[in-house]
Amino acid sequence: MNDLDLEKLRVPLAMPSYPEGFRSGFACFVGRPNVGKSTLMNALVGQKVAITSNRPQTTRRTVRGIVHRDDAQLIVVDTPGLHKPRTLLGERLDSLVRSTLVEVDVIVFCVPANEPIGRGDTYIAGELAAQTDTPVIAVVTKTDLADKRQIGEQLMAVDRLGEWADIVPVSADSGFQVDTVTDVLCGHLPEGPPLYPDGDLTDEPDEMLVAELIREASLEGVRDELPHSIAVVVDEMAPRADTPPGKELIDIYASLYVERPSQKAIVIGTKGARLRQVGSAARKQIEGLLGSRVYLDLRVRVAKDWQRDPKQLRRLGFDQQT
Ligand SMILES: Nc1nc2c(ncn2[C@@H]2O[C@H](COP(=O)(O)OP(=O)(O)OP(=O)(O)O)[C@@H](O)[C@H]2O)c(=O)[nH]1
Numbered sequence: 001m002n003d004l005d006l007e008k009l010r011v012p013l014a015m016p017s018y019p020e021g022f023r024s025g026f027a028c029f030v031g032r033p034n035v036g037k038s039t040l041m042n043a044l045v046g047q048k049v050a051i052t053s054n055r056p057q058t059t060r061r062t063v064r065g066i067v068h069r070d071d072a073q074l075i076v077v078d079t080p081g082l083h084k085p086r087t088l089l090g091e092r093l094d095s096l097v098r099s100t101l102v103e104v105d106v107i108v109f110c111v112p113a114n115e116p117i118g119r120g121d122t123y124i125a126g127e128l129a130a131q132t133d134t135p136v137i138a139v140v141t142k143t144d145l146a147d148k149r150q151i152g153e154q155l156m157a158v159d160r161l162g163e164w165a166d167i168v169p170v171s172a173d174s175g176f177q178v179d180t181v182t183d184v185l186c187g188h189l190p191e192g193p194p195l196y197p198d199g200d201l202t203d204e205p206d207e208m209l210v211a212e213l214i215r216e217a218s219l220e221g222v223r224d225e226l227p228h229s230i231a232v233v234v235d236e237m238a239p240r241a242d243t244p245p246g247k248e249l250i251d252i253y254a255s256l257y258v259e260r261p262s263q264k265a266i267v268i269g270t271k272g273a274r275l276r277q278v279g280s281a282a283r284k285q286i287e288g289l290l291g292s293r294v295y296l297d298l299r300v301r302v303a304k305d306w307q308r309d310p311k312q313l314r315r316l317g318f319d320q321q322t
Pocket residue numbers: 031032033034035036037038039040051052053054055056057058059060079080081141142143144145170171172173174
């Protein structure tokens with residue numbers, strides 16, 4: 001997992017010209033798990049770059065999506081949900097979030113419209129109040145799941161939680177106010193040239209996106225603590241040599257790590273049926289992402305208690321973020 005070196009990214013591209021008053025910069029989303037951060041980011045960018053699921057703490061890595069407009073370029077940084085750390089992985093995720101907060105131009109604090117404000121929201125609002133350098137936009141998400149009165153009450157409740165530069169209700173699902181969120185965020189960016197070439201949607205390496213798609217497929221239908229025990233690493237990814245034109249194929253070898261042998265049995269399923277389903281669902285998504293046919297070789301391995309073991313965390317790519 002790479003630490004974000006936003007300063008390095010601020011080196012402008014050698015652009016021939018850009019309009020007077022063009023703005024560019026970074027926004028990051030915070031909020032407790034499952035409030036819709038990844039879904040909203042995908043809606044802003046217009047393509048699936050961060051995986052989503054209905055299980056809390058799906059996002060473990062910082063994923064960037066890039067929104068291109070005629071007058072601005074907004075780079076969206078998605079972070080894991082801030083939560084009270086229980087494991088070493090949790091601690092590292094929290095410090096990743098904190099280090100991201102100070103480097104962006106605007107912070108988006110997400111609270112869902114359809115759930116009462118809870119301790120998690122209050123905790124994060126307190127963390128945000130402790131920093132005064134970066135403006136915070138409060139966003140009330142999932143408005144399609146609440147009625148008008150509920151949304152109004154939630155907007156007032158969120159207003160009472162802290163000092164926000166703006167409060168915007170939005171639904172990533174229906175598209176309600178998604179453009180307004182982009183407008184408000186772009187308004188907080190400094191003036192400057194585009195930082196990414198036109199058309200780039202993310203700077204995540206393909207291997208990372210592929211690993212996330214496999215992890216997303218493996219989360220379908222698993223229960224309890226298992227989702228947090230799954231990590232995916234792409235071991236090898238390369239176009240197959242000597243394929244005739246039109247028959248190109250990319251070979252991908254990936255390992256799906258769990259923490260205990262009992263979990264391995266669950267992931268593999270009876271006679272390998274579950275793993276085959278996961279492989280086939282992931283392959284379809286990866287083929288869409290890469291625009292090529294894919295051969296996917298998926299192995300399940302046990303990395304005992306990896307969430308608590310610094311050496312294993314390093315091997316699974318969670319080491320460089322603190
Ligand atoms: N109806 C509705 N559902 C939504 C909306 N946005 C997100 N969801 C659902 O809410 C769940 C969580 O969404 P995510 O985008 O993964 O949430 P997150 O905040 O990124 O979650 P973590 O990765 O756990 O921090 C998923 O099942 C989404 O489909 C929305 O606008 N409307």
